Amino acid sequence: MAGTTAGQADEGGVLRRMPSQRRSRERVERILQAASDIIADRGSDGLKMSEVAALAEISIGSLYQYFPDKSAIIRTLAERTNAECRHCIEEGLAGAANLEELCQAFARLFDEYYEIFLAEPVIRDIRSGAQADKALRDIELEDSRINGRLLADAVKRVSPETDAETLATTAFLIMHMGEATMRLAISLPRAEGDQVVEAYKRMALAELGRF
Amino acid sequence: MAGTTAGQADEGGVLRRMPSQRRSRERVERILQAASDIIADRGSDGLKMSEVAALAEISIGSLYQYFPDKSAIIRTLAERTNAECRHCIEEGLAGAANLEELCQAFARLFDEYYEIFLAEPVIRDIRSGAQADKALRDIELEDSRINGRLLADAVKRVSPETDAETLATTAFLIMHMGEATMRLAISLPRAEGDQVVEAYKRMALAELGRF
DNA sequence: GCTAAATGTGAGTGTTCCTCATGTTGAAAA
DNA sequence: TTTTCAACATGAGGAACACTCACATTTAGC
Numbered sequence: 173m174a175g176t177t178a179g180q181a182d183e184g185g186v187l188r189r190m191p192s193q194r195r196s197r198e199r200v201e202r203i204l205q206a207a208s209d210i211i212a213d214r215g216s217d218g219l220k221m222s223e224v225a226a227l228a229e230i231s232i233g234s235l236y237q238y239f240p241d242k243s244a245i246i247r248t249l250a251e252r253t254n255a256e257c258r259h260c261i262e263e264g265l266a267g268a269a270n271l272e273e274l275c276q277a278f279a280r281l282f283d284e285y286y287e288i289f290l291a292e293p294v295i296r297d298i299r300s301g302a303q304a305d306k307a308l309r310d311i312e313l314e315d316s317r318i319n320g321r322l323l324a325d326a327v328k329r330v331s332p333e334t335d336a337e338t339l340a341t342t343a344f345l346i347m348h349m350g351e352a353t354m355r356l357a358i359s360l361p362r363a364e365g366d367q368v369v370e371a372y373k374r375m376a377l378a379e380l381g382r383f
Numbered sequence: 384m385a386g387t388t389a390g391q392a393d394e395g396g397v398l399r400r401m402p403s404q405r406r407s408r409e410r411v412e413r414i415l416q417a418a419s420d421i422i423a424d425r426g427s428d429g430l431k432m433s434e435v436a437a438l439a440e441i442s443i444g445s446l447y448q449y450f451p452d453k454s455a456i457i458r459t460l461a462e463r464t465n466a467e468c469r470h471c472i473e474e475g476l477a478g479a480a481n482l483e484e485l486c487q488a489f490a491r492l493f494d495e496y497y498e499i500f501l502a503e504p505v506i507r508d509i510r511s512g513a514q515a516d517k518a519l520r521d522i523e524l525e526d527s528r529i530n531g532r533l534l535a536d537a538v539k540r541v542s543p544e545t546d547a548e549t550l551a552t553t554a555f556l557i558m559h560m561g562e563a564t565m566r567l568a569i570s571l572p573r574a575e576g577d578q579v580v581e582a583y584k585r586m587a588l589a590e591l592g593r594f
Numbered sequence: 595g596c597t598a599a600a601t602g603t604g605a606g607t608g609t610t611c612c613t614c615a616t617g618t619t620g621a622a623a624a
Numbered sequence: 625t626t627t628t629c630a631a632c633a634t635g636a637g638g639a640a641c642a643c644t645c646a647c648a649t650t651t652a653g654c
Contacts, residue, residue, distance in 0.1 A: 189631085193620070196632065217516070221611060231634045236612060304515045305428070313570065341578045345564070345586070352563035353556070359524065367552045375556070375590050400600090404651065407601065432642060442603045447643065 186244040186251075189237055200238050202228040204252075207245045212293040216246055216301050243305050250298050250308060254315045260284065261319055265326040274330050275377050278323075282350060282376075286369050289354045299355050316351060320344030331383045339383060346376050397455040397462075400448055411449050413439040415463075418456045423504040427457055427512050454516050461509050461519060465526045471495065472530055476537040485541050486588050489534075493561060493587075497580050500565045510566050527562060531555030542594045550594060557587050 191197040206227035210219050221242055225232045239245050264281040268274035289295055299312075324343035328334060353372040357365035402408045417438035421430050432453055436443045450456050475492040479485035500506055512519075535554035539545060564583040568576035 191632090193631070195619085199632090220609095232612080233614085233634050234632075237632070240612095242611070300520065301515065304512070309511065309570070313567075316567075337578075338582075341575075341582045342586075345567075345579055345582045348567055349560050349563060352560060356524075356527075356556075356559055359520070364552075367548075368556055371549075371552045371556045375553075375586055378589055379586050402601090404600070406651085410601090431640090443643085444603050444645085445601075448601070451643095453642070 186240070186247050187238055188240045188244075191238065196238070199228070199230055199234060202230065203235060203238065203245065204248060208249060208294050211246075211249070211297050215297050216304075219246070243307055246298060247307055247311060249294065250311055253292075253295050253298070254311070257285070257288070258315070258318060258322070260288075261322050265322060268326065268330060271327075271330050271381065271383065274326055275380055278380060279373050279377060282369065282373055285350070285354060286357060286365075289358050290365075296358055299351070300359065312351065316348040317344060319347040319350075323347055327380065327383050334383045342379060346379060350376065397451070397458050398449055399451045399455075402449065407449070410439070410441055410445060413441065414446060414449065414456065415459060419460060419505050422457075422460070422508050426508050427515075430457070454518055457509060458518055458522060460505065461522055464503075464506050464509070465522070468496070468499070469526070469529060469533070471499075472533050476533060479537065479541060482538075482541050482592065482594065485537055486591055489591060490584050490588060493580065493584055496561070496565060497568060497576075500569050501576075507569055510562070511570065523562065527559040528555060530558040530561075534558055538591065538594050545594045553590060557590060561587065 187200070191200050203224060206224045207219060210223055210227065219242065221235060222232055224245070225235045228235070239248075261281060264277050264284070265274065268277045289299065298308075301308075320340065320343040323346065324336075324339050327339055327343065328336070350372065353368060357368045359365075360368065398411070402411050414435060417435050418430060421434055421438065430453065432446060433443055435456070436446045439446070450459070472492060475488050475495070476485065479488045500510065509519075510523075531551070531554040534557065535547075535550050538550055538554065539547070561583065564579060568579045570576075571579065
């Protein structure tokens with residue numbers, strides 16, 4: 173983490189300098205909020221650093237004090253929403269006592285997930301354009317891995333005799349495809365998106381049901 | 384198709400002006416070849432218009448005579464490779480006499496597909512970064528639709544009594560996920576990529592086997 | 595050979611990311 | 625309180641690129 177100075181957890185390792193005084197911590201939040209607003213409005217392609225600075229009412233230099241480049245802002249936003257989603261997944265899968273309940277929980281989870289994707293313009297935008305740069309792709313990949321592990325652990329809890337490796341790969345793929353399906357569904361007319369999500373759930377559940 | 388002038392099919396509608404003389408037709412090919420070489424070498428993020436012009440040994444102005452912007456070059460390349468892949472799919476699925484044969488053909492197809500993705504740096508790159516701009520995303524989406532239709536038609540041939548709408552959605556999703564899986568697999572270490580492709584085939588075949 | 599359309603050219607324009615030299619503020623030590 | 629030094633803030637300007645445009649050259653049809 174070369175380049176950072178003070179205490180506090182780094183925001184996923186992307187911050188150039190850790191804000192240690194209150195003033196600067198608020199600044200980082202203002203930057204993120206401004207970026208979020210602009211993305212909601214014009215999309216992340218249309219995100220301009222000068223605009224972010226203007227909306228956050230700080231100078232362009234201050235912006236670069238904390239974020240090494242434009243994609244770092246988007247990355248930070250992406251990691252925050254990923255963390256939220258992960259939390260949902262963790263909670264959603266927690267209670268299941270057997271495989272059938274787990275499958276139901278999974279289906280419910282993706283319905284929620286879909287709703288969130290539909291409702292949150294920033295998530296929609298970042299996910300759609302997620303492949304724009306290597307770093308973003310890596311973040312999404314890592315996210316799929318973590319979510320896959322959560323799913324695999326949940327399955328292992330209700331079906332302990334399962335082959336671990338097959339399960340890990342399958343769970344990873346199911347979550348990754350879930351991402352892809354969400355991306356696809358929100359770019360389609362609502363009715364078609366719904367059908368696609370249903371089809372995905374059918375496929376994923378058929379596979380999960382095997383374990 | 385405003386802005387184009389002469390006969391000849393437009394390259395997917397992206398060309399600003401149709402080259403009608405041989406000289407200019409060759410130029411367009413040289414541009415595409417140069418772009419392809421650069422992408423293979425440095426990736427499409429590192430594609431600079433001035434470099435394309437230099438490598439193609441033409442002026443920057445000539446480049447813009449035919450391609451309205453940078454993404455038009457990438458789009459043209461993407462559409463060409465998509466057309467090739469589509470051809471493979473069409474041929475691969477053609478011979479199957481029953482559902483079982485179709486499933487085998489599908490599995491073979493994706494093995495080939497995977498090989499192509501691994502071997503062709505330009506395809507790898509463009510697919511990985513496919514979500515970078517809206518136009519690219521639309522092209523890939525349309526490609527999934529067409530491929531989905533090819534698959535649906537093949538299934539319908541061997542299982543005519545199938546519900547058409549469910550089949551269409553499922554086939555679309557299977558092909559779209561196939562794309563996503565390929566993108567994922569090539570970004571992973573080889574061994575893990577292989578496992579993911581196998582897992583995908585299992586899931587897709589289970590679903591296809593239903594019809 | 596003449597003319598008009600097609601094609602070719604590259605210096606220059608505009609936009610945007612990001613840096614850096616310099617100024618300001620806060621907090622801890624003296 | 626004063627001093628002092630990091631932390632923080634600033635915005636003009638450098639650098640990189642995508643893309644344009646006024647003008648030059650080539651080709652095809654007469």
